[in-house]
Amino acid sequence: MKLRPLEDGIVIKQLEAEDKTAGGIILPDSAKEKPQIGKVVAIGPGKTMDSGKLSKMTVKKNDKVIYPKYIGNDVEIDGDKYIICRESDLLGIVEE
Numbered sequence: 573m574k575l576r577p578l579e580d581g582i583v584i585k586q587l588e589a590e591d592k593t594a595g596g597i598i599l600p601d602s603a604k605e606k607p608q609i610g611k612v613v614a615i616g617p618g619k620t621m622d623s624g625k626l627s628k629m630t631v632k633k634n635d636k637v638i639y640p641k642y643i644g645n646d647v648e649i650d651g652d653k654y655i656i657c658r659e660s661d662l663l664g665i666v667e668e
């Protein structure tokens with residue numbers, strides 16, 4: 573199944589939470605925090621401005637982005653977890 577967001581919507585695939593701490597302690601599933609970094613898997617065409625023109629999207633497919641802890645809507649498709657949010661909700665793009 574494909575998921576295509578509308579306007580300035582973005583679909584982010586959540587990256588997996590860490591299994592252990594920096595000190596080597598293995599974390600149970602209940603202690604893992606929701607990751608705040610993910611990979612963009614789909615973007616909308618852009619937001620329609622008052623003039624009728626589309627604003628260009630800053631993020632691209634496959635960008636790694638950082639987002640706030642409580643953002644957008646969580647959805648699960650075919651066992652994979654995704655977040656759907658607006659581009660303006662993102663905190664930044666991770667450049668490697």
